[in-house]
Amino acid sequence: MRKKLKEIWNCEVHGHYGMTEMGIGVSIECHAHDGYHFNEADLLLEVIDPNTGKLIEDDSEGELVFTTLIRKGTPLIRYKTHDISRVIRQPCPCGAATLKRIGSPVIKMRSFVTIGNNDTIYPSFFDDEIYSVPEVVDYQVVISNKENRDCIKFVLETMEEGLEIEKEIKERLLKNPVIDSNIDCGMLSLAEFELVSMGTLRSKSRAKKLIIDNRKRCKNQRSFI
Incomplete structure (x- = not known):
């Protein structure tokens, strides 16, 4: 689909990951197209084993869990997304060494x-x-x-x-x-x-x-x- 859009519109196509609970701008691809940079200023991300709830090391797939950092009225603490992905440890080719990335694709557990x-x-x-x-x-x-x-x-x-x-x-x-x-x-x-x-x-x-x-x-x- 990305290839077709690029050919038809003659433009660069960037994927993103978001949800209603966290907002649409949770993470987005840069020009390197090597995972999604996520919003560390607003969200704390953890990856857990969906069966045990224990933390998983970077570069290993597990369930994404978010905690909101700036929300006051309805904060979410260790919110289980039921989405499977991983945190990429290596720096991104784009040069943003301090911005963590989520691997793609992000897969729904229920699917x-x-x-x-x-x-x-x-x-x-x-x-x-x-x-x-x-x-x-x-x-x-x-x-x-x-x-x-x-x-x-x-x-x-x-x-x-x-x-x-x-x-x-x-x-x-x-x-x-x-x-x-x-x-x-x-x-x-x-x-x-x-x-x-x-x-x-x-x-x-x-x-x-x-x-x-x-x-x-x-x-x-x-x-x-």
Whole structure:
């Protein structure tokens, strides 16, 4: 998506991370695009193990926890965000040696889904493979279970109808280590690809692409983390 925006608008595109509770300006990318510099003047950031609540060292992934430093009426103390990321220890290539950075992407814990041999995926997990094909503008992942094996279907929103891109995308997906290893051990299969017209997925009233887990209808479904 970043590449498409840069090409269309001929501009530099910067990602940012924020939330209603902390404000939209929690952290933002610099020109180096190597993580998000966060607002240390207003917020104290900690990274914890989401299961034990213990602090995690820098460069290790865990749950982001914020404490507001200047808010008076409704301060937040060690507010658990349910977002997974890490604090990057190394200085940023931009030269801002004293500003800490959050690694990207920041992943929502509630969006995690386990597949096959207990491997975890999340909504942006397949972005590199899918968006490497320029004709694809959005996608959705649908997971089902057939004959005791997980089955992944990709719904691809394309710029034009009638494109023959399924073979190219499948070849790229098979190079993903998680997909490759689970297919090899017989725990996963790739279903057919469904191509839909531009705007179809956006019309389903969602802010971010979803993983649709149809296994929840089964008795032995895998649960979200």
